Amino acid sequence: MKFSLLITCAPQLSEMHHDALAFAQAVLDAGHTLEQIFFWGEGTITALNTAVTPRDEHDAASLWRKIAAQANSELNVCIASATRRGVLDGNEAIRHDKGSSSVAPGFSVVGLGSLIEAETGSDRVVRF
Amino acid sequence: MRDLLICFTSDPYASPIAQERIDLVIAALNFDRNAALLLLNESALALNPNQQPIFAKSAAAKLQLLELFDLEDIYVCSNQLPDNSVVAVKEIAESALNDLMNNFKNVWVL
Numbered sequence: 001m002k003f004s005l006l007i008t009c010a011p012q013l014s015e016m017h018h019d020a021l022a023f024a025q026a027v028l029d030a031g032h033t034l035e036q037i038f039f040w041g042e043g044t045i046t047a048l049n050t051a052v053t054p055r056d057e058h059d060a061a062s063l064w065r066k067i068a069a070q071a072n073s074e075l076n077v078c079i080a081s082a083t084r085r086g087v088l089d090g091n092e093a094i095r096h097d098k099g100s101s102s103v104a105p106g107f108s109v110v111g112l113g114s115l116i117e118a119e120t121g122s123d124r125v126v127r128f
Numbered sequence: 129m130r131d132l133l134i135c136f137t138s139d140p141y142a143s144p145i146a147q148e149r150i151d152l153v154i155a156a157l158n159f160d161r162n163a164a165l166l167l168l169n170e171s172a173l174a175l176n177p178n179q180q181p182i183f184a185k186s187a188a189a190k191l192q193l194l195e196l197f198d199l200e201d202i203y204v205c206s207n208q209l210p211d212n213s214v215v216a217v218k219e220i221a222e223s224a225l226n227d228l229m230n231n232f233k234n235v236w237v238l
Contacts, residue, residue, distance in 0.1 A: 008145055008238075040152075041145045081148055112155035119132060119161070119234055127236065 003027045004036040004118035006127040007043035011053075011060035017046070018058075020128035024067045034071035036118040037064065039107070044082040047075070047107035065106040075107045076114045131161040133232040136171035140187030146171075149238040150190040157197040164201035165194070166228070167217070172206035175213040188214040203228060 005024060009016040027034055039046050046060050053059040068075045082103075083092055089109040090101040103109055119125050134153050138146050156163040167174065174187035181187075192214055194202070204217045205225055220228060229235050 006236075041148050080151060112151055113159055115152070116155050116159040116161060119156075120159075125234060125236070 001032045001124065002035050002122045003032055004038065004122040004125045005034065006115065006118075006125055007037065007039045007046065008041045008127060010042040011046045011051075014058065014060070016128050017060045017063075021060075021063050021067060023126065023128070024071070028067075028071055034067070034073040035122045036074055036076060036114065037068060038076045038078070038115045038118055039081075040078045040112075040115065041081050042085075044077050044085055044087050047077045047082065047104045047109075048085070048087045049102050049104040050086075061104045061107070068106060076110045077103070077107050078112055078115070079109050080112065082109055130164065130232045131234065132156055132163040133166055133229060133235045134163060135166040135168055135235065135237045136174070137168045137237060139170040140174040141181060141184055142170070145238060147184055147187075150187075150194070152236075152238065153194060153199065154197055157194075157199055163199070164203060164232070165199060166203045166225075167206060169206050170208055172204050172209045175204070175215065175217065176210040177212055177214050191215050 005020060007020055011017055024034060046064065064075055077087060087102055088096065088098055089103045092109065093099055093101050136149060140146050153163065153165055174191055177188055179186050179188050195215065202215060202217045203220050205220050205222055209219065
Protein backbone atom coordinates (compact mmCIF):
# COMPACT_ATOMS: atom_id res chain seq x y z
CA MET A 1 0.00 0.00 0.00
CA LYS A 2 1.18 3.54 -0.69
CA PHE A 3 1.28 5.83 2.33
CA SER A 4 2.00 9.53 2.73
CA LEU A 5 2.41 11.37 5.99
CA LEU A 6 1.13 14.81 6.92
CA ILE A 7 3.04 16.24 9.87
CA THR A 8 1.33 19.22 11.47
CA CYS A 9 2.90 19.32 14.93
CA ALA A 10 6.07 21.14 15.98
CA PRO A 11 9.14 18.96 16.62
CA GLN A 12 9.05 20.16 20.24
CA LEU A 13 6.00 17.91 20.57
CA SER A 14 8.51 15.09 20.53
CA GLU A 15 6.08 12.29 21.40
CA MET A 16 4.02 13.06 18.30
CA HIS A 17 7.11 13.03 16.09
CA HIS A 18 8.25 9.86 17.79
CA ASP A 19 4.88 8.25 16.97
CA ALA A 20 5.04 9.49 13.36
CA LEU A 21 8.60 8.19 12.91
CA ALA A 22 7.67 4.84 14.45
CA PHE A 23 4.66 4.63 12.14
CA ALA A 24 6.84 5.46 9.12
CA GLN A 25 9.28 2.71 10.11
CA ALA A 26 6.43 0.23 10.55
CA VAL A 27 5.08 1.13 7.11
CA LEU A 28 8.46 0.36 5.54
CA ASP A 29 9.04 -2.76 7.63
CA ALA A 30 5.71 -4.14 6.47
CA GLY A 31 6.75 -3.74 2.84
CA HIS A 32 4.59 -0.71 2.05
CA THR A 33 5.92 2.46 0.46
CA LEU A 34 6.13 6.02 1.73
CA GLU A 35 5.33 8.30 -1.19
CA GLN A 36 5.77 11.63 0.53
CA ILE A 37 6.30 13.18 3.94
CA PHE A 38 4.69 16.60 4.00
CA PHE A 39 5.23 19.16 6.76
CA TRP A 40 2.54 21.76 7.21
CA GLY A 41 1.59 24.38 9.80
CA GLU A 42 3.65 24.01 12.99
CA GLY A 43 5.22 20.92 11.45
CA THR A 44 7.31 23.11 9.14
CA ILE A 45 9.49 24.15 12.10
CA THR A 46 11.05 20.69 11.78
CA ALA A 47 12.93 22.07 8.76
CA LEU A 48 14.31 25.16 10.50
CA ASN A 49 18.06 24.84 10.08
CA THR A 50 18.94 27.31 12.83
CA ALA A 51 17.10 25.29 15.50
CA VAL A 52 19.50 23.42 17.77
CA THR A 53 18.33 20.34 19.62
CA PRO A 54 19.95 19.70 23.04
CA ARG A 55 22.59 16.97 22.77
CA ASP A 56 20.74 14.51 24.95
CA GLU A 57 17.53 14.77 22.90
CA HIS A 58 16.61 13.34 19.51
CA ASP A 59 16.86 15.71 16.57
CA ALA A 60 13.64 15.33 14.60
CA ALA A 61 15.14 16.63 11.32
CA SER A 62 17.94 14.04 11.39
CA LEU A 63 15.52 11.21 12.15
CA TRP A 64 13.25 12.29 9.30
CA ARG A 65 16.22 12.40 6.92
CA LYS A 66 17.06 8.82 7.87
CA ILE A 67 13.51 7.62 7.23
CA ALA A 68 13.32 9.55 3.95
CA ALA A 69 16.60 8.00 2.77
CA GLN A 70 15.39 4.54 3.68
CA ALA A 71 12.03 5.10 1.99
CA ASN A 72 13.48 6.99 -0.96
CA SER A 73 10.80 9.60 -0.39
CA GLU A 74 10.80 13.38 -0.21
CA LEU A 75 10.60 15.64 2.82
CA ASN A 76 8.39 18.46 1.59
CA VAL A 77 7.61 21.62 3.52
CA CYS A 78 4.66 23.89 2.77
CA ILE A 79 6.01 27.21 1.54
CA ALA A 80 3.27 29.40 3.06
CA SER A 81 3.51 27.79 6.51
CA ALA A 82 7.30 27.70 6.38
CA THR A 83 7.79 31.30 5.30
CA ARG A 84 5.73 32.73 8.13
CA ARG A 85 7.84 30.69 10.58
CA GLY A 86 11.22 31.76 9.22
CA VAL A 87 11.96 28.60 7.22
CA LEU A 88 13.08 30.12 3.92
CA ASP A 89 14.84 28.50 1.01
CA GLY A 90 17.41 30.48 -1.01
CA ASN A 91 14.86 32.03 -3.35
CA GLU A 92 12.46 33.05 -0.60
CA ALA A 93 15.30 34.47 1.50
CA ILE A 94 16.30 36.71 -1.41
CA ARG A 95 12.71 37.63 -2.18
CA HIS A 96 12.02 38.71 1.41
CA ASP A 97 15.46 40.23 1.96
CA LYS A 98 16.25 37.86 4.81
CA GLY A 99 19.82 36.82 4.12
CA SER A 100 20.44 33.19 3.31
CA SER A 101 18.45 29.95 3.32
CA SER A 102 17.29 28.58 6.67
CA VAL A 103 16.03 25.22 5.39
CA ALA A 104 17.65 22.15 6.93
CA PRO A 105 19.43 19.81 4.47
CA GLY A 106 17.18 17.18 2.93
CA PHE A 107 13.99 19.27 3.12
CA SER A 108 12.38 20.97 0.11
CA VAL A 109 10.10 23.99 0.28
CA VAL A 110 7.13 23.37 -2.02
CA GLY A 111 3.55 24.46 -2.63
CA LEU A 112 0.50 22.89 -1.01
CA GLY A 113 -0.19 21.27 -4.36
CA SER A 114 2.41 18.64 -3.45
CA LEU A 115 0.20 17.54 -0.58
CA ILE A 116 -2.76 17.24 -2.92
CA GLU A 117 -0.57 15.17 -5.25
CA ALA A 118 0.23 12.96 -2.27
CA GLU A 119 -3.48 12.59 -1.65
CA THR A 120 -4.01 11.62 -5.29
CA GLY A 121 -1.06 9.24 -5.47
CA SER A 122 -1.37 7.47 -2.11
CA ASP A 123 -3.82 4.96 -0.74
CA ARG A 124 -3.65 6.57 2.68
CA VAL A 125 -2.52 9.94 4.00
CA VAL A 126 -1.95 9.76 7.76
CA ARG A 127 -1.74 12.91 9.81
CA PHE A 128 0.27 13.43 13.00
CA MET B 129 -17.15 8.30 -5.02
CA ARG B 130 -15.86 11.82 -4.36
CA ASP B 131 -12.22 12.60 -3.62
CA LEU B 132 -11.70 14.54 -0.45
CA LEU B 133 -13.80 15.71 2.49
CA ILE B 134 -11.95 18.27 4.58
CA CYS B 135 -13.33 18.64 8.10
CA PHE B 136 -12.65 21.60 10.32
CA THR B 137 -13.30 20.97 13.99
CA SER B 138 -11.93 23.77 16.14
CA ASP B 139 -12.65 27.46 16.68
CA PRO B 140 -11.29 29.35 13.61
CA TYR B 141 -8.83 31.33 15.74
CA ALA B 142 -7.87 28.57 18.17
CA SER B 143 -4.57 27.51 16.63
CA PRO B 144 -2.17 28.20 13.77
CA ILE B 145 -3.62 25.22 11.89
CA ALA B 146 -7.10 26.71 12.22
CA GLN B 147 -5.87 29.83 10.44
CA GLU B 148 -4.01 28.01 7.67
CA ARG B 149 -6.35 25.11 6.94
CA ILE B 150 -8.48 27.04 4.46
CA ASP B 151 -5.41 27.11 2.15
CA LEU B 152 -5.64 23.35 1.95
CA VAL B 153 -9.19 23.51 0.65
CA ILE B 154 -8.12 26.05 -1.97
CA ALA B 155 -5.19 23.84 -3.03
CA ALA B 156 -7.49 20.83 -3.42
CA LEU B 157 -9.89 22.86 -5.57
CA ASN B 158 -7.02 24.27 -7.64
CA PHE B 159 -5.95 20.71 -8.38
CA ASP B 160 -9.46 19.82 -9.53
CA ARG B 161 -10.13 17.48 -6.65
CA ASN B 162 -13.80 16.78 -6.12
CA ALA B 163 -13.69 18.21 -2.61
CA ALA B 164 -16.16 19.36 0.01
CA LEU B 165 -15.85 21.10 3.34
CA LEU B 166 -17.46 19.98 6.57
CA LEU B 167 -17.64 22.34 9.53
CA LEU B 168 -17.96 20.51 12.82
CA ASN B 169 -18.46 21.86 16.33
CA GLU B 170 -16.87 25.27 17.03
CA SER B 171 -15.49 25.60 13.50
CA ALA B 172 -19.00 26.71 12.47
CA LEU B 173 -18.30 29.99 14.28
CA ALA B 174 -16.34 30.99 11.16
CA LEU B 175 -19.72 31.51 9.45
CA ASN B 176 -20.62 34.38 11.74
CA PRO B 177 -20.62 37.67 9.77
CA ASN B 178 -19.82 39.68 12.91
CA GLN B 179 -16.11 39.00 13.36
CA GLN B 180 -13.41 41.56 13.94
CA PRO B 181 -10.20 39.70 14.72
CA ILE B 182 -7.32 42.01 15.54
CA PHE B 183 -4.29 40.00 14.48
CA ALA B 184 -5.71 37.38 12.12
CA LYS B 185 -7.56 37.58 8.83
CA SER B 186 -11.30 37.19 9.20
CA ALA B 187 -12.32 33.54 9.04
CA ALA B 188 -15.61 34.63 7.46
CA ALA B 189 -13.76 36.45 4.66
CA LYS B 190 -11.67 33.35 3.99
CA LEU B 191 -14.76 31.19 3.74
CA GLN B 192 -16.29 33.64 1.29
CA LEU B 193 -13.14 33.30 -0.80
CA LEU B 194 -13.99 29.64 -1.42
CA GLU B 195 -16.89 30.66 -3.67
CA LEU B 196 -14.34 32.00 -6.15
CA PHE B 197 -12.89 28.51 -6.40
CA ASP B 198 -16.25 26.88 -7.10
CA LEU B 199 -16.59 24.99 -3.87
CA GLU B 200 -20.09 23.64 -4.11
CA ASP B 201 -20.61 21.94 -0.81
CA ILE B 202 -20.06 23.36 2.64
CA TYR B 203 -21.68 21.01 5.13
CA VAL B 204 -22.25 21.98 8.74
CA CYS B 205 -22.92 19.80 11.74
CA SER B 206 -22.78 21.96 14.83
CA ASN B 207 -24.95 23.39 17.57
CA GLN B 208 -23.07 26.68 17.13
CA LEU B 209 -24.31 27.59 13.67
CA PRO B 210 -24.93 31.37 13.69
CA ASP B 211 -28.35 32.73 12.69
CA ASN B 212 -26.84 34.46 9.69
CA SER B 213 -24.18 32.72 7.68
CA VAL B 214 -21.70 34.44 5.36
CA VAL B 215 -21.92 31.60 2.84
CA ALA B 216 -24.60 29.08 1.86
CA VAL B 217 -24.28 25.89 3.87
CA LYS B 218 -25.97 22.52 4.01
CA GLU B 219 -26.88 21.51 7.52
CA ILE B 220 -26.61 17.84 8.25
CA ALA B 221 -27.51 15.83 11.32
CA GLU B 222 -24.91 14.01 13.37
CA SER B 223 -26.58 10.74 12.43
CA ALA B 224 -25.88 11.49 8.73
CA LEU B 225 -22.14 12.12 9.16
CA ASN B 226 -21.18 8.53 8.63
CA ASP B 227 -23.01 8.34 5.30
CA LEU B 228 -21.46 11.63 4.20
CA MET B 229 -17.93 10.47 5.02
CA ASN B 230 -18.50 7.18 3.24
CA ASN B 231 -19.05 9.15 0.02
CA PHE B 232 -15.43 10.29 0.02
CA LYS B 233 -12.22 8.42 -0.75
CA ASN B 234 -10.34 10.47 1.85
CA VAL B 235 -11.49 12.39 4.91
CA TRP B 236 -9.07 14.83 6.52
CA VAL B 237 -9.79 16.25 9.94
CA LEU B 238 -8.00 19.51 10.66
